[in-house]
Amino acid sequence: MRPSAWTAWAWPGLTAALCLLVFVSLAWGELSLDATRLWAGLRGTDELAATVLWQLRLPRVIAALLVGAALAGAGLTMQAYFRNSLASPDLLGVSSGAAAGAVSAIVWGWTLAGLWVLPSAAIVGAVVATLSVLVLARRGAGSERLLLAGVALNALLGAITSYQLSHGVALWERNAQLLFWLLGGLEDRSWLHVWAALPIAVAAAALWPLGRPMDLLSLGETEAQSLGVDVRRLRRRMLVLATVLAATATAVAGIVGFVGLVVPHGLRLLVGPEHRRLVPMSLLGGGVFVLGCDFVGRMAGGLRLGIVTALVGGPFFLWLLRRRA
């Protein structure tokens, strides 16, 4: 079917999926709640249900939505920036950069200085990784060059992280904390993490109006400039927003792979490449995808989010490569 035929169904479909997933994520779990008890819990009249909902499930649902929106938004922005539909935060090493930053902060004990240290270290790592990709692969670079730059960067940052892990094997507790970053997940996410994810909402709101100029940019920077887009300013903004989104998501949930690649790409196939539609839809779609993967992982007996997204995203990516070949 042509993209236009799906467009009409994309919004209602995503919204329905969102409502359904929010409902089942809140209701199902070790303590399953029916609709009445769920409502009572949300209002606080059922004390046990209220604790489960307000302390455990609700922050986790919100964190999942924010993390998914951030990763998909970052992926979409990077694809428009590099004019390459294979660009995404994890393939380009931005997520590994954020993880390496966070892991280093944990190992060197900086995290004791305050709660803001961990997200900040993740953002610094992501910024360093982003700048490295920019140097390694120029804009408009072919898929090959871009992906090779990503492979090199991922290997380098992976080595840093592995060194940190192997360096202090005796510290089990610390290593468990480190592993959290490497196998992304949303276990025990609290309101604190939701607050820490707030930059995502700000960056997503700032990304929204950039849809139209992103259309022009994704077809060529000189062309966009000649049509009235301030390309330098737009690119700077896109880079900052993509980095903030990817870094904050990684700071909250660790490395969650393939969301930034799969969600924008899949939606582009469904509704076409126009960013005015694709930006809001990727934000929503990313949230739905991560919430769904987290729910599947929970139902499968505590499979980590990063594992589920990779299990879904890996085959999709291979299919994509086959299709392009």
Added chain:
Amino acid sequence: MSALTLNAVTVTGRLHDVTLDLPAGALVGIVGPNGAGKSTLLQAAAGLLPLAGGEVRWGGRPVAGIAIMERALRAAWVPQEARFEFGFPVRSVVQQGRYAHGDDETGVDEALLRFDLAALASRPVNQLSGGERQRVMLARAQVTGARLQLWDEPLAPLDPRHGLELLGLAHELKNAGGTVVLSLHDLRVAHCLDRVVVLDGGRLRASGTPGDVLTPGLLREVFGVTARHEPGLTLFL
């Protein structure tokens, strides 16, 4: 009044000290062998390249002092070859020409008809042939409504009918007071234009009416071809 002025324009390694003054209401061809600097000249004239020296003016105003949004209202540039990674529908790409006008749809449907694209309006642009893509880019430049039109080898991928239609449109724009500058390789077509600019090795070799400029001597020197000239007809041997 001059529509486009290049004042000792230099682009490192590609264009040296080019001075040119083109009037409003003119149809101008830029010719020269491969690598002569035709594309660079057009991009520099469109204000899209950093200059190592010199200055570009539109209607007497230095382009460097015109805001990017306003530039888009005054000049349109069409690249030699458009590459599309994403499959935007044809109509959406043409409508991008209205970006600086607040993204309205003025003239979009007319341009689609004019460039024979109405039947392709919803086709993904990355699935089109070279000539069809070129028409999309020209239609996009058309809807900007800019008086200065800079086209980089627009005729090369077009079939004879669409090529002739494009020249017809260029004449219309010129008669309405616009300035159309296009690069081309076909010297026979160059004879139909008001003015010809000859570039060679990044330098301006000659500029003037086709009859004055495209002399057998210059053709031999610049292009390495021998030409026999008869009234109204140039034969290349």
